[in-house]
Amino acid sequence: MTAQINGIALAYSDRGTGLPIIFLHAFPLNRTMWAQQEVALSSQFRVITIDLRGHGESDAPLWRYTLAQSADDVNALLDHLSIQQATFAGLSMGGYILFAFYQKYAARVKGLILADTRAQADTAEGKDGRFQMAQTAYKNGPPAIADLMIPKLLSPATIQTRPDLVQQVRTMIEGNQISGIAGDLMAMAERPDSIPLLKQITCSTQIIVGELDQATPPSDAKLMAEQIPNARLSIIPHAAHLANLEQPDTFNQIVANFVSEISKPS
Numbered sequence: 001m002t003a004q005i006n007g008i009a010l011a012y013s014d015r016g017t018g019l020p021i022i023f024l025h026a027f028p029l030n031r032t033m034w035a036q037q038e039v040a041l042s043s044q045f046r047v048i049t050i051d052l053r054g055h056g057e058s059d060a061p062l063w064r065y066t067l068a069q070s071a072d073d074v075n076a077l078l079d080h081l082s083i084q085q086a087t088f089a090g091l092s093m094g095g096y097i098l099f100a101f102y103q104k105y106a107a108r109v110k111g112l113i114l115a116d117t118r119a120q121a122d123t124a125e126g127k128d129g130r131f132q133m134a135q136t137a138y139k140n141g142p143p144a145i146a147d148l149m150i151p152k153l154l155s156p157a158t159i160q161t162r163p164d165l166v167q168q169v170r171t172m173i174e175g176n177q178i179s180g181i182a183g184d185l186m187a188m189a190e191r192p193d194s195i196p197l198l199k200q201i202t203c204s205t206q207i208i209v210g211e212l213d214q215a216t217p218p219s220d221a222k223l224m225a226e227q228i229p230n231a232r233l234s235i236i237p238h239a240a241h242l243a244n245l246e247q248p249d250t251f252n253q254i255v256a257n258f259v260s261e262i263s264k265p266s
């Protein structure tokens with residue numbers, strides 16, 4: 001499905017009924033990274049997955065991207081779907097967007113699931129890496145970005161033994177336009193430090209991280225768990241950065257338990 005949101009076409013899927021969970025994907029993927037969450041969780045919940053601006057079937061305009069703008073897109077989509085409040089799950093860049101969303105629209109957040117993400121801003125070296133990657137995307141196209149990103153997203157064991165999963169991730173990356181990839185890199189490089197926000201998060205929060213995640217390692221997850229009041233932390237064995245794809249059953253169970261628990265009448 002597609003909605004006209006803030007001047008662009010935004011693609012999304014909406015499956016199941018019940019309490020809504022909104023899933024925000026990682027860089028540089030698209031909403032199909034949540035396919036296994038959609039199948040497993042839509043029997044219990046309303047599962048909404050979004051192709052963020054610049055990705056998948058959504059428009060990828062050329063020029064300025066910010067995470068706050070992606071948060072505004074999510075907010076406008078909630079209006080479009082007449083959803084007042086939801087639980088939000090963001091993985092990596094999806095988590096960065098959730099920090100921006102929480103800054104602006106906290107009243108809409110029933111619960112937060114922060115997966116394989118971090119609250120710190122980029123270092124100077126990290127920002128320079130974003131610039132270099134944008135140049136690579138411009139010169140050599142999305143396949144070169146897939147070559148760079150796959151070893152950061154999946155564990156060595158997955159890369160060696162699960163060619164279908166590796167191909168699925170490659171197809172997602174290669175399906176993006178250069179304008180969207182460069183736009184994300186610009187937005188992530190400019191994102192603010194969200195550490196000061198952590199202590200102000202008052203909704204229920206579940207943090208998830210793959211034990212082998214090197215992009216946003218368990219130490220980043222522990223930092224968020226220490227700072228966000230009453231946050232819970234789950235570390236998924238045998239998973240790297242894309243924990244939801246590498247260990248979907250464990251990931252789904254954590255999400256289902258969390259959403260069921262926070263939805264019980266108090």
Ligand code: MLT
Nearest residue numbers: 026027091092093094215
């Ligand atoms: C992601 O998975 O969204 C990216 O690895 C995040 C990042 O590059 O900081």
